[in-house]
Amino acid sequence: MKAKFSTYLTEVAPGLKSLIKELNKSYDYVSILATDSTGFSVNASQKVKGINGNNTLMSERGNVVRVYKDGLYSEYAFNIFDKDNAAAQAEKIKNVLDQQLALLTETGSKIYDTPKLSDEKEELFVEMETMSMPEDEDLDKLMQKLQGFSDAGKAKSDEVIDCTVRAQSTHVCKMFLTENRDLRQSYVISEGSIVMIGIRGEKNDFVYNGISDREGPALFDKFADLVDVSFKELEDNLGSDHIVPGEYEIITTPEVSGLIAHEAFGHGVEMDMFVKKRALGEEFIGKRVGSENVTMHEGAKVIKDVSSYAFDDEGTLAGDVIEIDKGILKTGVCDALAALRLGIKPTGNGKRQNFEHKAYTRMTNTMFDSGEYTNEEMIASVKKGYLLSGMFSGMEDPKHWGIQCIVSRGYEIIDGKLTGKVVAPVCLTGYVPDLLGSISMASKDYESFGSGACGKGYKEWVKTVDGGPYLKAVARLG
Amino acid sequence: MTDKIIEILKASSADAWEVINTVTEAWEFYFIKHELDQNRVRDVEHITVKVHRKLEDGKFLGTASEEIPPTATEEEIKKVIDNLYERASFVKNPYYELNSEKVEVSSTDVDPRAVSKAYIEALNEVPETSGEFINSYEIFVEKNKRRYVNSEGIDATVVSPSSMVEVVVNARNEEHEIEIYSMYKAGTCDKEHIVSEIKNSLKYGKDRLSTVPTPALNKATVVLPTEDAGQIYKWFACKMMAEYKYRGYSNFEIGKEISDKVKGDKVTLLGLKELPNSSSNGDIDSEGAKTKDMYIIRDNVPENFWGGCQCRYYLGIKDSYVVSNFQALGGSRTEAELRSGTYLEVVQFSDFTVDEITGEIAGEIRLGYYHEGDKVTPVSGGSVSGSLAELMNCMYMSKESKQYNNMLMPSIIKIEDMTIAGAE
Numbered sequence: 001m002k003a004k005f006s007t008y009l010t011e012v013a014p015g016l017k018s019l020i021k022e023l024n025k026s027y028d029y030v031s032i033l034a035t036d037s038t039g040f041s042v043n044a045s046q047k048v049k050g051i052n053g054n055n056t057l058m059s060e061r062g063n064v065v066r067v068y069k070d071g072l073y074s075e076y077a078f079n080i081f082d083k084d085n086a087a088a089q090a091e092k093i094k095n096v097l098d099q100q101l102a103l104l105t106e107t108g109s110k111i112y113d114t115p116k117l118s119d120e121k122e123e124l125f126v127e128m129e130t131m132s133m134p135e136d137e138d139l140d141k142l143m144q145k146l147q148g149f150s151d152a153g154k155a156k157s158d159e160v161i162d163c164t165v166r167a168q169s170t171h172v173c174k175m176f177l178t179e180n181r182d183l184r185q186s187y188v189i190s191e192g193s194i195v196m197i198g199i200r201g202e203k204n205d206f207v208y209n210g211i212s213d214r215e216g217p218a219l220f221d222k223f224a225d226l227v228d229v230s231f232k233e234l235e236d237n238l239g240s241d242h243i244v245p246g247e248y249e250i251i252t253t254p255e256v257s258g259l260i261a262h263e264a265f266g267h268g269v270e271m272d273m274f275v276k277k278r279a280l281g282e283e284f285i286g287k288r289v290g291s292e293n294v295t296m297h298e299g300a301k302v303i304k305d306v307s308s309y310a311f312d313d314e315g316t317l318a319g320d321v322i323e324i325d326k327g328i329l330k331t332g333v334c335d336a337l338a339a340l341r342l343g344i345k346p347t348g349n350g351k352r353q354n355f356e357h358k359a360y361t362r363m364t365n366t367m368f369d370s371g372e373y374t375n376e377e378m379i380a381s382v383k384k385g386y387l388l389s390g391m392f393s394g395m396e397d398p399k400h401w402g403i404q405c406i407v408s409r410g411y412e413i414i415d416g417k418l419t420g421k422v423v424a425p426v427c428l429t430g431y432v433p434d435l436l437g438s439i440s441m442a443s444k445d446y447e448s449f450g451s452g453a454c455g456k457g458y459k460e461w462v463k464t465v466d467g468g469p470y471l472k473a474v475a476r477l478g
Numbered sequence: 479m480t481d482k483i484i485e486i487l488k489a490s491s492a493d494a495w496e497v498i499n500t501v502t503e504a505w506e507f508y509f510i511k512h513e514l515d516q517n518r519v520r521d522v523e524h525i526t527v528k529v530h531r532k533l534e535d536g537k538f539l540g541t542a543s544e545e546i547p548p549t550a551t552e553e554e555i556k557k558v559i560d561n562l563y564e565r566a567s568f569v570k571n572p573y574y575e576l577n578s579e580k581v582e583v584s585s586t587d588v589d590p591r592a593v594s595k596a597y598i599e600a601l602n603e604v605p606e607t608s609g610e611f612i613n614s615y616e617i618f619v620e621k622n623k624r625r626y627v628n629s630e631g632i633d634a635t636v637v638s639p640s641s642m643v644e645v646v647v648n649a650r651n652e653e654h655e656i657e658i659y660s661m662y663k664a665g666t667c668d669k670e671h672i673v674s675e676i677k678n679s680l681k682y683g684k685d686r687l688s689t690v691p692t693p694a695l696n697k698a699t700v701v702l703p704t705e706d707a708g709q710i711y712k713w714f715a716c717k718m719m720a721e722y723k724y725r726g727y728s729n730f731e732i733g734k735e736i737s738d739k740v741k742g743d744k745v746t747l748l749g750l751k752e753l754p755n756s757s758s759n760g761d762i763d764s765e766g767a768k769t770k771d772m773y774i775i776r777d778n779v780p781e782n783f784w785g786g787c788q789c790r791y792y793l794g795i796k797d798s799y800v801v802s803n804f805q806a807l808g809g810s811r812t813e814a815e816l817r818s819g820t821y822l823e824v825v826q827f828s829d830f831t832v833d834e835i836t837g838e839i840a841g842e843i844r845l846g847y848y849h850e851g852d853k854v855t856p857v858s859g860g861s862v863s864g865s866l867a868e869l870m871n872c873m874y875m876s877k878e879s880k881q882y883n884n885m886l887m888p889s890i891i892k893i894e895d896m897t898i899a900g901a902e
Contacts, residue, residue: 047725048788051565053544053558055526061547062522075518080548093519100505100517103591107598112513140568161726197727197835202867204727206835242863245696245899276510276614278646278657337516356520358508395829397844399648399657404828404842404861425833427840427861429899457644458661478840478861478899 002127005186006036006173008061015083016063016177022090024179029068029116031178033313035355036061039134039170044146046154046162051139056170057453057463058189062355065093066314071113073337074100077356115340121180124317126310128187132216134169142167142217149194149223156231159198159238163227167192169217176315183315189306189463190219191451196230198238205237205424207390207408210451212306212465233390237409240424245478249385250428251378251413251470254447256388258466259405261296261366262454263394264432265289266466268401269298269323269332270349270361270456275341279398281332289329290436293471295369296324298333300348302365305465306450313359314350321347327436335361351462360456368468371442375470378441379413386410386477387418388426401432410477427478435475443470479548483527483555484627490559492566492629493539494530494576496765499523499625505590507617512602515614523548529562530629532573539573540566574791578630581768583761588639588666593619596667597643603673610680613646613657619666632766639665640757645676649683658683658826658845663883665755682825685856686845692822692860693848694900699821700862701849703890705882706830706841710873710891711806713866714747716834718774720785724792727835730780737778739871742894743809744778749801750886758802758884767799774801806887809875816874816892823847824862837866839896859901869893 016032023030039056043049062079076093104111146165153163169190176183191212198205209226213219252260265281273279281289300309300318311317314336322330334342335350338361351362379387390408397403409424450465480499487495504520528543542565546558597617606612618641625635642663649656658679662672702710717736722728730736736745751769752759763769765787773781783793784801817823824830827841840863848855872895875888 045725048721049569049571051542051569053542053562053565055543055545059545061549072514073516075516077518077520077522079522079524096519096521097517099591100507100519100594103595103598104507104514104517107595107602109509109598110513112510112515139565143568197725199726202729204729204836242865242897245694245861245863245897276646277648277655278613356522358506358516358518392833393829393831395842397657397828399655400844402828402842402844402859404840406831406840425836425838425840427842427863427899429828429842429859429861429901457659459642459644476860476899476901478863478897 001130003130003133003171003186003188005127005184008036009034009173009175012081012083013175013177015081015086018086019089020177020179022087023065023067023093026094027067027069029119031066031176031315032063033355034063034175035173037170037172039168040139041166041168042139042142042146043164043166044143044150045164046150049143051143056168057461058170058172060354064355067097068116072111073114075358114337117336117340119178119180122183124183124310126185128214130188130216131218133188134171134217137169137217142220145220149227153194153196153227153231159200160234161197161199164195165223167217167220176311181315183311185310187214187309188216189214190217191306192220192223193451194223194226194230196234198234200238203238205234207233207237210449212450214304214306214308236422237424240409240422243410243423243426243477247474247476249382249472250475251382251387251472253389254445254467254469255391255449256407257368257468257471258449259391259394260435261368261468262363262464262466263396263403263405264436265296265323266298266363266366267396268398268432271332271334271342272338272361273398274332275338280401281329281398284329285331287329288327289433290324290327291439292326293371293439293442294324294327294436295322296367297321297369298323298363298366300364302367303448303465305365305448306463307364307465312348312350313352316346316348316350319348333361335359353460353462357460360460362456362462363454363464365448366464366466367448368442368471370444370446370469373441373443375443375445378443378470378472379418380416381441381472382413382416385413386423386426387413388428392425403432403435404429428475429478430476435473438474439471441472445469480525480625482552483525483546486555486559491563492529493532494629496528496576496628498526501623502620503590504618504620505594507594507598510614511612527559527562529559529566531563531566533567533570536573538570540569541571542566542569572792574788576628576630577632577765577767577787579768580632581634581762583634583636585637586639587637588621590619590621593639593641593666596669600667600669600672604676609651610649610684611647613648615646616644618642626762626766628766634762634766636760636762638760641666643672645679647676647679647683649680649687651687656683656686663757665757665759668755682845686858689845689856689858691901692843692846692857692898694902695822695898697895698898699892699894700896701817701821701823701890701892703823704825706827707891708882708885708887709830709832710866711747711804711885711887713832713834713837714745714775715804718780718783720783720789720793720795723783724789732780734780735778736780737871740778741871742873743875745775745870746777746807747775748773748805749784750803750805753803753881753884753886756803756884763800763802765800769799803884806875808877808879808888811874811877813876813878813890816876816890820850821892822898823849832866839864839866861899862896864896869896
């Protein structure tokens with residue numbers, strides 16, 4: 001079925017177009033992003049359960065106006081709008097933005113002069129396919145289903161303290177309007193996770209496994225497979241030791257490969273960082289940053305997952321960029337304003353946490369290309385090292401190309417065989433070109449992961465997806 | 479709008495209900511160096527409704543919540559509340575009671591323009607050179623008006639300030655350039671504090687240009703003199719959360735010392751009603767409960783679990799609340815006394831984390847100082863790791879304290895026997 005576009009947005013569109021017309025009297029460029037995205041989250045566990053509406057990361061209803069004059073872009077975000085009184089709203093917006101400009105004059109602040117965005121005529125109306133809609137979901141049945149998974153997880157062992165199962169689904173509707181552009185899109189994303197917590201003696205540990213797709217709540221049937229996987233991993237973690245720090249050969253699962261893609265060359269080539277001179281990547285365009293085995297794509301069109309939209313939050317159509325081609329850094333990704341400042345075309349990566357937040361260059365789907373080997377062949381090639389599995393978190397340093405990835409566990413490999421010994425957690429650190437330069441094998445697999453969220457620094461949380469194949473590399477572990 | 483929702487809730491079949499209405503007026507400024515990249519205003523209202531329903535003769539209490547758009551019609555509100563009443567029947571949590579004590583509240587008015595001006599002026603006052611300078615900064619100033627109403631008679635409205643500044647500073651020499659990232663949160667702008675902190679960042683930036691790879695120390699004594707140390711105290715605070723205890727994530731017990739192997743300083747942690755210029759001050763918590771000063775852990779002995787009313791009810795804890803200001807008390811020695819011998823002082827991590835469940839510590843070192851008596855060597859690379867459940871036995875906190883927004887804590891913490899993966 002098709003995800004039907006928001007009736008609310010359809011109704012307010014004429015009023016918002018009137019607002020644009022009013023603001024165009026005072027500004028040289030005006031756009032509005034209007035959103036009406038509704039969703040739910042359901043949590044089941046052995047202790048506390050919950051059903052919450054419109055509390056998913058992408059649930060929102062509101063508008064953000066962007067205006068331009070004299071080289072400066074200003075924005076006003078609001079969620080109360082009288083569609084029959086656009087003139088009063090325009091006056092309110094102009095007044096408060098003028099107050100801000102007066103303050104800037106008072107403090108002697110200069111403007112970062114930026115060219116005007118183009119406003120070529122474009123119309124788009126997209127209602128994407130979905131297997132089911134969140135609005136139609138029977139939440140009673142879903143709660144019972146999730147509780148069943150939680151009970152199955154708890155029943156695995158007395159060592160399992162709890163098994164929390166979370167499911168959330170959002171019907172995303174966005175409308176981007178200017179004097180000449182009218183873009184509307186509607187799609188559904190769903191994601192879920194199992195967190196299994198256990199105790200053995202004095203040791204507590206937990207595992208996390210997620211699912212995600214640009215799909216409806218039908219996705220949640222996939223939880224059944226994750227209960228067994230989560231329990232095995234929990235047992236592995238509870239029986240683990242700490243790693244002896246050092247440099248090792250590593251095989252990364254697709255999830256960990258995705259974490260490396262995201263932290264190594266995801267943030268590092270967000271080109272708003274080039275504008276601020278905050279990324280070393282700018283100096284390496286056209287140069288080698290990885291081995292021949294490294295090809296990486298980024299863009300909303302790369303795969304179908306939770307960050308696969310038709311246009312971004314600045315009205316730029318979705319793209320598919322080859323960032324690294326056989327080890328050579330080709331380009332980065334870019335939002336509309338950074339593109340103007342750099343004199344290039346935007347790539348459809350201008351994203352906001354929601355209508356209240358500023359648009360930055362952000363990742364969508366960041367994926368390593370697959371290779372020619374099997375996972376087994378790769379493990380057999382390791383003399384001494386670890387198969388790294390599961391992710392906790394990551395952090396980048398685009399200015400210095402440092403990388404930090406906290407990985408859930410490592411399975412020891414000696415002379416091409418898994419020994420059964422597990423270390424946890426594992427902190428992978430290093431210099432990005434060294435790490436990518438050491439990638440010597442890639443598997444035929446190709447998996448994406450989108451159940452988490454990504455921040456810019458320590459804020460601006462958005463849905464992103466990453467992944468790829470199993471990779472073989474050399475890294476420093478601690 | 480909120481009054482209309484309350485009216486509809488009172489007429490509904492809900493056994494209990496809560497409404498949280500937040501109106502935010504925010505001013506934001508984004509600078510590249512000292513040139514304005516963008517200015518923004520947020521003028522928004524958010525209303526969340528929770529409906530509670532007794533199930534099976536009051537054995538269970540079902541709860542469902544939803545954010546209702548401020549533009550919703552009366553008909554839409556009624557539909558949402560009917561849906562929530564039905565959904566609540568799918569959520570069989572053990573019965574609990576909402577907060578009911580009425581508390582006198584006070585407000586702190588705020589002028590976003592004045593606070594924004596103070597921040598812009600503060601950033602302009604930072605002494606920069608061609609080698610150490612501000613790369614970019616983002617200023618966020620909020621005036622929040624929050625009304626909490628529930629079916630048990632609480633109806634309190636509080637106005638409070640909140641602000642945040644993200645600052646990136648760069649340092650460069652002829653060979654390369656690095657950056658130091660910092661985020662400062664507070665109620666309003668404390669100019670002197672902000673300028674002083676950014677000056678420190680500039681110094682750290684300069685030092686980072688001349689680092690050597692962190693040696694493979696394997697095990698070492700580590701000193702943490704920055705806000706990162708707050709993650710250590712946060713782990714103890716999490717262990718004392720009513721929800722963590724109820725869910726079985728915490729083995730801490732009231733009156734029972736958390737370790738019998740301690741050779742260093744013991745942890746004393748308090749919840750505070752107020753801290754100077756904290757963005758978390760208030761007479762009531764997020765669920766309308768009265769805030770106060772209280773010991774959470776005293777000398778390694780748990781005294782009070784804290785958290786929301788649901789899990790507190792399950793644990794039989796009445797006199798507590800959702801703490802949002804914390805204080806960790808200092809130890810028996812001064813900062814100078816703790817800074818002795820051989821140790822690794824880490825002032826910048828890529829991301830310093832202490833896992834809330836396991837207590838596992840991890841962080842890549844962006845800038846550290848390896849102290850060997852009088853010899854001090856700036857280092858970078860490699861990582862710090864270890865298990866806090868074990869390391870809490872050999873922690874030492876300074877007598878001096880320092881505040882980071884809603885956390886007042888010892889100015890430094892010294893931890894022995896941490897694992898260091900070197901970068902050599």
